[in-house]
Every structure is written in C-alpha cells, then in structure tokens.
Amino acid sequence: MNMDDAIACIKQLNEAGHEAYLVGGAVRDFLLKRPIHDYDLTTSATTDEIKACFGKSVQVNKAHQTVLVRHNGSLFEITPFKGDTLEADLKNRDFTINSLAMDVHYRVIDVSGGLQDLEAKQLCSIDPNVAFQQDPLRMLRAARFVSVLGFNPNQKLLTSIKSLSHLLRSVAKERITHETEQLILGMHKNEAFLLLKKTGILEEISGLSAIKQKDLVHFLPRETWTEKDRAWLELAVSIQSTDFLASFSLANQLKKKVKRAYAFYDKRQSHGWTNMMLYKAGLEIALLIEQVRKSRGLMVWTKQELDSHYARLPIHAKNELALSGHDLLQIMKRPAGPWVNEALLSLEQAVVSGTVNNEKEELLSFLKKGTS
The missing domain is CATH 1.10.3090.10 (cca-adding enzyme, domain 2)
Known part of the structure; x- marks a missing residue:
C-alpha cells in the first residue's frame, strides 16, 4: 500500500464522475513525512456507486457507509461525504490537522487552518x-x-x-x-x-x-x-x-506475559541472572526485562551474554529431563499422586542448578537419597 495506489484509486472514482479525495491522517502524515499506515478516502459517490467502481468490495461500517475496496492489491476504506460537500465533511472531523484533503493532483484542500496548525x-x-x-x-x-x-x-x-x-x-x-x-x-x-x-x-x-x-x-x-x-x-x-x-x-496472553515479566523484573532488581532465574523466566522474558532496564539507565546483560548463558543451561524445559513422570511410576512402583510432580520439580531444580547431571541413573540416585 502506498500513496501512488491511493491516487490511482481516487483517479478511478474521478473517471466514473465522482469527486474523491484522500483525507485525514494519511494527508497529515504525508505532509509531515511520517510513515502512513491507513489510507482513507472520501467521495461524493454513494456506497452502491463505490462498489460499482471497484467490483469486489465489502461494506465494513454501515453506520458510516464505509466500503473496503481492493485496488492494485491494496485495501482502502472509502466513505461517502459526511454532509453534502467535501467542506462539510472536513469540518466535521476531530482536529484541524486531520481536516485536510488531497486530490488526484496532490493538491491539499484546507478549510479549517490545518496547514497552519501543522506548521505550528x-x-x-x-x-x-x-x-x-x-x-x-x-x-x-x-x-x-x-x-x-x-x-x-x-x-x-x-x-x-x-x-x-x-x-x-x-x-x-x-x-x-x-x-x-x-x-x-x-x-x-x-x-x-x-x-x-x-x-x-x-x-x-x-x-x-x-x-x-x-x-x-x-x-x-x-x-x-x-x-x-x-x-x-x-x-x-x-x-x-x-x-x-x-x-x-x-488479550489474556498479553496480560499474563506482562505480569510474568514484571514479576521477574522485580526479582532482577536485586539479583543477576542465575541459572534457575533464567530457566524460569525464559530467554524471551529475560531479553525484554534487560531492554526495560537499559531504557532506565540500569546495568544490563547484553543479548549475546543472555543467549550464551541460556544456551549453556542443562535443560530448557521439564520435558527435557532424562526421567519422565511415566518413568517414575514404573520404576518406583507407586500409585500416581502429588509426589510425581514434587519429584519432577526437585529433579528440575537440581539439574538446572548443576547439582546433578541430567542422566537417568544419576537422577534416580538423587531421588533415592532425598527419600532415604
């Protein structure tokens, strides 16, 4: 999506006998030389006339009669004038800097002093x-x-x-x-x-x-x-x-991630990245925390340091343990219960901290010593 495609879209409406203009934030950002993310057009055409001009289209907002059209592979929102004329439409917008329009020749129409406010x-x-x-x-x-x-x-x-x-x-x-x-x-x-x-x-x-x-x-x-x-x-x-x-x-996933990251950020205030802390946080959260610390002028670990430390961890998830819950049930010959998760947690912590190697026999021996 780019300005040339938007102008081509305006031209197509003009050729069908309708007034059409680029409006709002797209004009503002074009004049400010900022990246443009949305191209909104307004026109004298009705929704049916807009659809007739572009073939495939979808009316996405019935209240404002907005039509989403595809032109040269790009998507544009086109809305009939809010009022009888372009001037009435522009004067109905939120801020003067958004009350600017641009025609097919890149000429700016300003009815409310928006250009002056942009400059100031x-x-x-x-x-x-x-x-x-x-x-x-x-x-x-x-x-x-x-x-x-x-x-x-x-x-x-x-x-x-x-x-x-x-x-x-x-x-x-x-x-x-x-x-x-x-x-x-x-x-x-x-x-x-x-x-x-x-x-x-x-x-x-x-x-x-x-x-x-x-x-x-x-x-x-x-x-x-x-x-x-x-x-x-x-x-x-x-x-x-x-x-x-x-x-x-x-999104719940975003909330959970932010809460989790904040909890580790709090711990990081008084601790460096130990094996266990990095294991529990995960590399993504750890990198995020160091970015936030850096933005606040605090001492940080570089991405290279974190990557290297994380790569050296004996395991990166519980399912990498050489002993599984199924293994424990078979070897210990005990009925399933909370003890399985407790045992796995104990092994997880021992392996990550370097107390024991992630080898099946060593893990069993570690468990037996802990229960003897």
Whole structure:
C-alpha cells in the first residue's frame, strides 16, 4: 500500500464522475513525512456507486457507509461525504490537522487552518465542545497525538477537555485501550500523561488513576517502541504494579506475559541472572526485562551474554529431563499422586542448578537419597 495506489484509486472514482479525495491522517502524515499506515478516502459517490467502481468490495461500517475496496492489491476504506460537500465533511472531523484533503493532483484542500496548525505543531479543533460530545474518545486521542506527534494543544482544546472529561466514562473499554496503547508507544508520552492529569482524564479512566500521584516529567523513558508487550511492561514498571491491567481490554496472553515479566523484573532488581532465574523466566522474558532496564539507565546483560548463558543451561524445559513422570511410576512402583510432580520439580531444580547431571541413573540416585 502506498500513496501512488491511493491516487490511482481516487483517479478511478474521478473517471466514473465522482469527486474523491484522500483525507485525514494519511494527508497529515504525508505532509509531515511520517510513515502512513491507513489510507482513507472520501467521495461524493454513494456506497452502491463505490462498489460499482471497484467490483469486489465489502461494506465494513454501515453506520458510516464505509466500503473496503481492493485496488492494485491494496485495501482502502472509502466513505461517502459526511454532509453534502467535501467542506462539510472536513469540518466535521476531530482536529484541524486531520481536516485536510488531497486530490488526484496532490493538491491539499484546507478549510479549517490545518496547514497552519501543522506548521505550528499545534493541536486544535474547529469546535472542540461539539467534537468531544460527538465522540468523547477524541479527548484521549488528543493526548495520543501529543505523544506521537509532539504537538501542543491550544487553550480552547484544554478548556473543553477539562469540562467534558467525564464523558469518557461512557466510552467502550476496547476503544480506551487502543488509544492508551498508542499513547504509550509515542515519543512524547510523558507530556501526554501530563495533559491527562491536567485535564482530569486520569480520574476518568480507572486503569490510569494510579498514575496521578507520580512524577510525570520523567515517568516513562523518552523512547519509542513497536512491541505492545514492551509498552505495557514499561507502564507497569513506572506504576510499580500490574493491577491496572485488569481495567484494560487486552488479550489474556498479553496480560499474563506482562505480569510474568514484571514479576521477574522485580526479582532482577536485586539479583543477576542465575541459572534457575533464567530457566524460569525464559530467554524471551529475560531479553525484554534487560531492554526495560537499559531504557532506565540500569546495568544490563547484553543479548549475546543472555543467549550464551541460556544456551549453556542443562535443560530448557521439564520435558527435557532424562526421567519422565511415566518413568517414575514404573520404576518406583507407586500409585500416581502429588509426589510425581514434587519429584519432577526437585529433579528440575537440581539439574538446572548443576547439582546433578541430567542422566537417568544419576537422577534416580538423587531421588533415592532425598527419600532415604
């Protein structure tokens, strides 16, 4: 997916007799020379006319009449004008920097001063009260743009957020989670959290309320990350808890990984990587923890050191033991019970710590000595 494909898509709509423009974040990021992830188009065509232009298509949002079309192997979301004209559509958008359109000739249409605000790195809305009442999530999105773009909200925007922040209580948890995650991934996340504190949003989002007492100037490292687990772990380390994760709509697997990583991060504060600690954490978690430590200026093990240490472990999982639970039942001639898992755990710890070699006879001898 690239700009040329988007322009070709606009051209196809134009040739069918319809106005069509690239809009929103794609135009903003193109002008800022930032990577573009989503190409949204708006058009004077109806949904049926859009489908007629492109053949294979799917209407993905009936409320907004958005149609997903494939063009030159790329996917584009195309939506009919929200209003009778392009100008009405653009004036109905969240922020002026997102109220820009681009035609097939790469000409920018600006009806709200968005170009000036881009130049000034200023975040504004045509009518913030209306914008936030239409969709309260836009208040949290404002903080996300502060984090990602490094823009400053104008006073009118701040005043409006302060008076309407309570409306965020009605926003779905999934939407809150997505915007929060994007905020954490930005370079200017500390400024964004200061904005949330200043406007009262921290009080309205239960998962973030624990942040309000923190020093937000140096709350998180001034870095960008692409991995979601890294972002949420960084937040957990800064909050010094993982309890807040329960308030966000995150995959259980991600929550478990972050909680597990945080527990080992806590242990790592007072210990180096012993055989047993590295074995229990696993290489992936250990590498993640060292990344977080490095971002905070702490002493770290390099990836090479961790790889080497992990490779030298006698085993990397319980199923690599030379004795299995089935073996124990046959050799010991005892009925199954909790003793089997206890014995395997004892062997696991002994092998990893280097007390005994992972050889069947040595493991049996170790067990017998322990029970004699």
